[in-house]
Amino acid sequence: MNTVASVERMALEQDRRISEVVRREQSRLRNFIRRRVPDPRDAEDILQDVFHELVEANRLLMPIEHITGWLFRVARNRITDLFRKSSPENLSETLEDLLPSRDAGPEALYVANVLLDELMIAIGELPAEQREVFVAHELEGRSFKEIAAATGVGVNTLLSRKRYAVLRLRERLQRIHDEFTKA
Numbered sequence: 001m002n003t004v005a006s007v008e009r010m011a012l013e014q015d016r017r018i019s020e021v022v023r024r025e026q027s028r029l030r031n032f033i034r035r036r037v038p039d040p041r042d043a044e045d046i047l048q049d050v051f052h053e054l055v056e057a058n059r060l061l062m063p064i065e066h067i068t069g070w071l072f073r074v075a076r077n078r079i080t081d082l083f084r085k086s087s088p089e090n091l092s093e094t095l096e097d098l099l100p101s102r103d104a105g106p107e108a109l110y111v112a113n114v115l116l117d118e119l120m121i122a123i124g125e126l127p128a129e130q131r132e133v134f135v136a137h138e139l140e141g142r143s144f145k146e147i148a149a150a151t152g153v154g155v156n157t158l159l160s161r162k163r164y165a166v167l168r169l170r171e172r173l174q175r176i177h178d179e180f181t182k183a
Contacts, residue, residue, distance in 0.1 A: 014058055022051055025071055032072060036079050036124030038132055046078040076121060083120035083139075115176060122172040130165035133158045 030047050037043040053074050057064060064070045123131060132151075136142045137158075144155045144162075151158075 018055060018058055021054065021067055021071075025068060026051075029071055029075055033075055033079065036121070037082065038128065038135065042082055046075060046082065049078050050074045079124050080117050080120045083123060115173065118176050119169070119173060122169050125172075126165050126168060130161045130168070133161045134165040134169075137162055 026047070029050065030043070033043045033046050034040065037046060050071055054064075054067075054071065123134065126134060133147060136147045137144065142150075144158050147153070147158055148155045
C-alpha cells in the first residue's frame with residue numbers, strides 16, 4: 001500500500017514539474033518557433049511536438065540536464081524537419097549537386113547533413129517578407145507573377161526581397177562552409 005502511494009506521489013511530482021516547465025518556457029519557445037516558421041498552424045504543431053517529446057522523455061526517465069537548451073534544440077530539429085518535408089525534389093537535387101556525395105564516406109555525409117540543417121534553419125531566420133518569397137519561389141516552385149497575384153506585392157519588390165534573402169543565406173552558409181574547409 002505504501003509503495004502505491006509513493007509511486008502516485010512521484011507521478012504527481014513529475015506532472016507538476018512538467019507543468020512548471022511548460023508554463024515557464026511556452027511563450028519564449030512559441031516566439032522562437034514563430035520567427036522561423038511562416039505558418040502559425042505549423043508553429044503550434046511544432047510547439048506541441050516539443051512538449052510531447054518532453055513528456056515522453058520524462059516518462060522514459062531520460063536525464064535532461066539543461067531543460068531550456070534541450071527544448072530549443074528539439075524545436076530547432078522539428079523546424080528543420082518541417083522545411084525538409086516541404087522542399088520539392090528539384091531543390092534537393094540542386095543541393096545534392098552542391099554538397100559532398102553521400103557515398104564519399106561518413107565525414108562527407110556529416111558535412112552534407114550539417115549544411116542542409118543550417119540551410120533550413122537559415123531560411124527560418126530570414127525576415128518574414130524575404131522568407132515568404134524565397135519559400136514560394138524556390139521551395140514551392142511558384143513564379144513571381146503567381147506570387148504577386150496572390151499577395152498583391154509587385155514583381156520588382158518580390159525580386160528584391162528574394163535577392164536579399166539569397167544574399168543573407170549565402171553569407172550565413174559561407175561561414176559554415178569556411179569552418180569545414182579550415183578543418
